[in-house]
Amino acid sequence: MKILVSVKRVVDHNVKVRVKSDGSGVDIANAKMSMNPFDEIAVEEAVRLKEKGVATEVIAVSCGVQQCQETLRTAMAIGADRAVLVQTDEELQPLAVARLLKALVDKEQPGLVVLGKQAIDDDANQTGQMLAALADLPQATFASKLEVVDGKAKVTREVDGGLETISMPLPAVVTTDLRLNEPRYVTLPNIMKAKKKQLDTVKPEDLGVDVKPRLKTLKVTEPTKRSAGIKVPDVATLLQKLKTEAKVI
Template identity: 75%
Template sequence: MKILVPVKRVIDYNVKARVKADGSGVDLANVKMSMNPFDEIALEEAVRLKEAGAATEVVAVSCGVGACQETLRAALAIGADRGILVETDADLQPLAVAKLLKALCEREAPQVVICGKQAIDDDANQTGQMLAALLGWPQATFASKVALADGKAAVTREIDGGLETLELRLPAVISTDLRLNEPRYATLPNIMKAKKKPLDTVKPDELGVDVAPRLATVKVEEPPKRSAGVRVPDVAQLVDKLKNEAKVI
């Protein structure tokens, strides 16, 4: 069984994003980049499934500029068997990424696609769902537990009322939530081994996919700074401020 895991190169979650002076986007100059945390969880789950004997191969895929090879090498060091880079300088949007992944799924024929539920740079939470729709595969989102057996996937997900367990016939698309697992750290020996693992590069044109942006960013701006809090002497004044100043009651 082959598992395909998309991994995205994003601003490291410890770095505070800065907006460009002209408001056209986020400034990425000299900023530390890393693998999207939700994708790390997806990759960890795929590697665990392989270690448990439920899968035979884990393929990591990244779409973007040439520097995404670093993200793929990190994925190989964690446990992926090989990597595929869809190299393009275009501003990739969720639908374009889903189409690229669809083309790769048709080429690679994986039984499962495990992806992070969203990327921390745009928080779109769209690619997994779009990919499932394009492929016509069943999907389970926000997984907190995954089990594969007998050509089926049992996925547990957290909902408002508790836990919901879905059974999907493979092939299927699964998106991961934070509580699914705790990603491992890549060891030095595995980092060295990752340098020898195969990493293929393809272009969108080779996959027959048009990645031209369909949405335009009008403006990007930082959220307004929160005003300082104030202390109140008693409950009566607190209620008064909530009612007359904050107008929330």
């Protein structure tokens, strides 16, 4: 069984991003880029399934600019067997990515597609669900535990009320949550091995997919800065300030 894993190149989670002066977006010039943390968990889970003998091949996929090759090399250093880059300079939105992944699913015919539940740059949490709808596949989101037995995926997922366990036939789409696993440390020998692994590059037009943006960003602004907290001498003063200054009661 093949496992297809989607990975995204995002600004490193340790970097404090800044909004461009014209409000058109986030300034990523000279910012450190890395793999989306949720996608790193997805790659780790796919590799673990291969190590258990459940899967025979793990294919990492990324959509975006040429520099996404670095992210794919990281995925292969974790343990993916080969990678595919859908290269485009167009701004990709979740629907476009889902359509590109659907085209690759049709081509590769994987038994399981694993994605991070969301990307830390746009927090859209849409691509996995859209892919499942377009490919007409069963889906399980926010997975905190994943088992594949007898052609079925058993997924424990996090919901508002606690945990929910579902079973679904393969092929299927699964999106990963933070508690699913702890990604392994990428060693230097594995990084060197990843450089020799196969990395194919295709264009959206090769897959017959239109990736033009359908949503327009009107303005990006930084969150309002919070004022410093103050100490009050007693409960009466606290209530007065909550009523007159904060106006929350």
